[in-house]
Amino acid sequence: MKTTLLVARPHLSSDDLAIAADLLKGGHLVAIPTETVYGLAADLFQPEAVKKIFYLKGRPPDNPLIAHISAIHQLERLVQNPSPLLLRLAERFWPGPLTLVFERRSEVPGIVSAQLPTIAVRMPSHPCARQIIEAVGSPLAAPSANLSGRPSPTSAQDVLDDFEGRLSVIIDGGECSFGIESTVIGLIDERCVLLRPGAIPRQAIEEVLCTTLLDPPKNGPVLSPGMKYRHYAPKARVYLVDNQDDLKVSKGSTYLPDDLNAQNLYSHLRKADRLGYLEIVIVLNSQIRSDEALMNRLTRASCG
Numbered sequence: 001m002k003t004t005l006l007v008a009r010p011h012l013s014s015d016d017l018a019i020a021a022d023l024l025k026g027g028h029l030v031a032i033p034t035e036t037v038y039g040l041a042a043d044l045f046q047p048e049a050v051k052k053i054f055y056l057k058g059r060p061p062d063n064p065l066i067a068h069i070s071a072i073h074q075l076e077r078l079v080q081n082p083s084p085l086l087l088r089l090a091e092r093f094w095p096g097p098l099t100l101v102f103e104r105r106s107e108v109p110g111i112v113s114a115q116l117p118t119i120a121v122r123m124p125s126h127p128c129a130r131q132i133i134e135a136v137g138s139p140l141a142a143p144s145a146n147l148s149g150r151p152s153p154t155s156a157q158d159v160l161d162d163f164e165g166r167l168s169v170i171i172d173g174g175e176c177s178f179g180i181e182s183t184v185i186g187l188i189d190e191r192c193v194l195l196r197p198g199a200i201p202r203q204a205i206e207e208v209l210c211t212t213l214l215d216p217p218k219n220g221p222v223l224s225p226g227m228k229y230r231h232y233a234p235k236a237r238v239y240l241v242d243n244q245d246d247l248k249v250s251k252g253s254t255y256l257p258d259d260l261n262a263q264n265l266y267s268h269l270r271k272a273d274r275l276g277y278l279e280i281v282i283v284l285n286s287q288i289r290s291d292e293a294l295m296n297r298l299t300r301a302s303c304g
Ligand code: TXA
Pocket: 034, 036, 037, 038, 039, 040, 063, 064, 065, 066, 097, 099, 101, 113, 116, 118, 119, 120, 122, 142, 143, 144, 145, 180, 181, 182, 183, 184, 186, 195, 196, 223, 224, 225, 226, 227
């Protein structure tokens, strides 16, 4: 299969939009840009198409997907008894990089949310993602467009590196502006829980709720299955150190990212792999330490 890149800056031409929408309506997968990371999209209401996402990524079937919508009325097809707390967050942060976990309607194919009684939903702000969802006329199920376990893709080239020849169309919307995944919020007994730190900081959400966010309980069932997997890992080994003096750098084989932040983390990890480095060493300065989402991804990409 030949992989074609269709360029969207920031919108797709009407011809290219028709190509992408027809593929999705026909039950095929298309990689699309979002403001966080690229997504591997399928029509959410076609279980056979959604199945292809798991197969192509090598994703464990117990790791649920996020539904992407372009207008608030599409929420009605997906969720029931929406909590007023979650709706308040939607009103403040959508469109944007916030994912909310609602009670799932039985009409939503179980494969999308790994048979959980819930469904994670977000409304992306990226103009091209919105244009495509609109044209398909159905919510899109989309995880990050990387092979399972690899760093998330923040450019069309990253998607191509993982899926060239296995995907017919990748929409090239340039670099993702956030570069890190959405924040995921769920509910326990009508209290909001931070299931995955991400592009929207904890404090911004707490300000809207006027209360603190809970952390997922340490015991009991895993509320966000994606968080239990080692993840976001490049081929090179990632080491986190406290200061430069701790470094035992073997020159030539160690990649030292400069100006590391949440926005450029994944592109640094992928760049190190492209250049063939064997290890990546990250010096944890106070700026990195204070970024919860960045620290979460670093810890999960590293070997200690
Ligand atoms: O920014 C993003 O969220 C990107 C773009 C493409 O939208 N998507 C993304 O999807 O990061 P993915 O599949 O890589 O991560 C989805 C996360 C996983 O940690 C998964 O466990 C969690 O969301 N999740 C999905 N549905 C859930 C549910 N019903 N309950 C709890 N967690 C859920």
